[in-house]
Amino acid sequence: xxxxxxxxxxxxxxxxxxxxxxxxxxxxxxxxxxxxxxxxxxxxxxxxxxxxxxxxxxxxxxxxxxxxxxxxxxxxxxxxxxxxxxxxxxxxxxxxxxxxxxxxxxxxxxxxxxxxxxxxxxxxxxxxxxxxxxxxxxxxxxxxxxxxxxxxxxxxxxxxxxxxxxxxxxxxxxxxxxxxxxxxxxxxxxxxxxxxxxxxxxxxxxxxxxxxxxxxxxxxxxxxxxxxxxxxxxxxxxxxxxxxxxxxxxxxxxxxxxxxxxxxxxxxxxxxxxxxxxxxxxxxxxxxxxxxxxxxxxxxxxxxxxxxxxxxxxxxxxxxxxxxxxxxxxxxxxxxxxxxxxxxxxxxxxxxxxxxxxxxxxxxxxxxxxxxxxxxxxxxxxxxxxxxxxxxxxxxxxxxxxxxxxxxxxxxxxxxxxxxxxxxxxxxxxxxxxxxxx
Numbered sequence: 001x002x003x004x005x006x007x008x009x010x011x012x013x014x015x016x017x018x019x020x021x022x023x024x025x026x027x028x029x030x031x032x033x034x035x036x037x038x039x040x041x042x043x044x045x046x047x048x049x050x051x052x053x054x055x056x057x058x059x060x061x062x063x064x065x066x067x068x069x070x071x072x073x074x075x076x077x078x079x080x081x082x083x084x085x086x087x088x089x090x091x092x093x094x095x096x097x098x099x100x101x102x103x104x105x106x107x108x109x110x111x112x113x114x115x116x117x118x119x120x121x122x123x124x125x126x127x128x129x130x131x132x133x134x135x136x137x138x139x140x141x142x143x144x145x146x147x148x149x150x151x152x153x154x155x156x157x158x159x160x161x162x163x164x165x166x167x168x169x170x171x172x173x174x175x176x177x178x179x180x181x182x183x184x185x186x187x188x189x190x191x192x193x194x195x196x197x198x199x200x201x202x203x204x205x206x207x208x209x210x211x212x213x214x215x216x217x218x219x220x221x222x223x224x225x226x227x228x229x230x231x232x233x234x235x236x237x238x239x240x241x242x243x244x245x246x247x248x249x250x251x252x253x254x255x256x257x258x259x260x261x262x263x264x265x266x267x268x269x270x271x272x273x274x275x276x277x278x279x280x281x282x283x284x285x286x287x288x289x290x291x292x293x294x295x296x297x298x299x300x301x302x303x304x305x306x307x308x309x310x311x312x313x314x315x316x317x318x319x320x321x322x323x324x325x326x327x328x329x330x331x332x333x334x335x336x337x338x339x340x341x342x343x344x345x346x347x348x349x350x351x352x353x354x355x356x357x358x359x360x361x362x363x364x365x366x367x368x369x370x371x372x373x374x375x376x377x378x379x380x381x382x383x384x385x386x387x388x389x390x391x392x393x394x395x396x397x398x399x400x401x402x403x404x405x406x407x408x409x410x411x412x413x414x415x416x417x418x419x420x421x422x423x424x425x426x427x428x429x430x431x432x433x434x435x436x437x438x
Contacts, residue, residue, distance in 0.1 A: 009072065014381065017048075017074040021385055024082050026305060029392060036089040038133035041389040043081045047074065048381040056378055060238060075302060089133070140390045141399075147390060148403055151315055154322035154411035155245055156418070163238040163324045190240035194247040199246070204254035206401060217246050217408050224412065228419050242415060248314070249404045252307050308391045323376070 021044055029037035051074060055067040170179045205211050205258070221243050228234025376383075394400040 009068075010234035013071045013075055017078055018381055018384065020075065020078045021381075021388065022309065024078065025385075025388060025392060028082065028085065029396070032086055032089065034131045034137075034393075034396065036085050037392065038136050038389070040082060040085040041088045041385055042132055042136045042164075043085065044078065045382045045385045047077065047081065048385060049379060052382065054377040056375065088129070136389075137393065140386065140393060143386075143390065144399070144403055147315070147387065148410060151318060152407055152414060154318040155407075155411055156414045157325055158318050159238055159241045159245070160418070161321075162241065163235055167235065168236050187240040187340045190244050194240070194243045197251045198247045201251045201254040205250075206253065210253055210401060210405075211407075213405055217250070217412070218243075219403050220409075220412050221246060224416055224419065230287055231419065233419050242314050242411070245411060246408050249408050252311065253401055253404055305392070305395055308388075311391055312384075312388050314336075315391075316384060 025037055025041060025044075028040050051067070051070055054070060055064075058064050058067050166183055170176045170183070173179050198214070202211065202214060205214065220238070224241070225234065225239040230237065394403060
């Protein structure tokens with residue numbers, strides 16, 4: 001019972017700390033500028049990375065309570081990092097604080113310090129502190145192709161997994177005609193919804209090039225859908241999801257998502273209800289203790305870009321689902337049976353519960369892949385902060401349009417390659433060796 005409580009408390013601390021990151025990063029960008037936001041993002045990434053490393057080192061030892069305690073303290077550590085970043089990197093017309101004078105002073109002042117070993121270390125620390133946000137930004141912008149390729153691969157993998165799962169359910173059902181009708185209705189809803197949002201987005205795209213690329217993207221999807229139907233390598237679920245993904249990216253290129261930004265919680269917390277009063281009592285909103293917290297949360301939500309948040313959740317969802325799909329495929333075709341969860345994997349534990357099916361090397365590499373996934377999931381929050389910061393940087397520049405179009409056409413290219421390869425697939429191939437059954 002105690003272990004279950006500790007586990008859920010750790011999960012709650014993780015959720016609370018990441019929710020703080022979602023609010024604090026755009027708030028810092030709004031009130032203190034890009035340099036301060038990048039510094040906070042770097043500190044959060046390092047903090048989460050340290051927590052994950054400590055967890056992987058001590059989780060199978062008697063010191064695992066140390067890792068749990070550090071995880072519980074992170075919701076208190078993150079506000080401290082926010083205050084530290086605002087004091088060190090924010091610019092203001094008022095006289096800067098003494099701490100900021102000591103750490104982030106001009107280079108001329110740093111050169112006037114005595115030439116002693118301590119002053120040299122101090123100058124190096126000042127130089128590193130000033131250069132860290134720019135290096136972090138350069139790293140994130142350089143990683144843009146990696147994020148785009150991963151999102152495209154994971155999107156296509158998830159779409160084909162949904163298609164294969166749907167067909168498998170229809171073939172194994174006692175009433176396949178009813179399920180086929182349901183699939184057709186769902187696909188029709190996706191087509192109609194995509195057409196509606198495409199119509200809403202077409203008149204709000206930023207330039208003529210984007211308007212032209214909309215026509216190219218939609219035409220490509222129509223032709224690829226016809227080719228896949230002609231080769232009997234596609235179905236309506238797959239084609240409707242491909243169109244929905246393209247429209248999802250196009251919709252966020254337009255100005256339509258701005259209607260959802262700014263003051264999301266303000267309307268929830270202060271909008272009058274059926275009795276003419278806001279959901280929260282006025283005594284709560286006027287309280288110095290609770291009212292100040294509510295005002296802070298509403299101010300943070302006003303700076304929160306909703307379109308970036310939706311893109312973040314989508315990217316995280318497809319990445320997570322793709323890892324689960326790949327692991328399931330390895331368990332299905334890699335030659336072993338192991339139903340343990342990723343959280344239960346222990347790198348130091350000997351291999352067991354393996355059933356040899358094809359080759360010994362396949363059976364040995366599959367558990368190693370599961371352990372790699374365990375490490376990746378341990379550093380998930382650091383990766384999420386990096387992805388979120390990257391999306392915030394794109395939202396502040398014109399690069400967002402370019403990379404969204406790269407996402408659209410990369411998925412279509414990968415889909416065309418898959419259709420081409422699927423056309424030459426042997427008809428008597430096993431289910432495990434095929435992406436989808438017709």
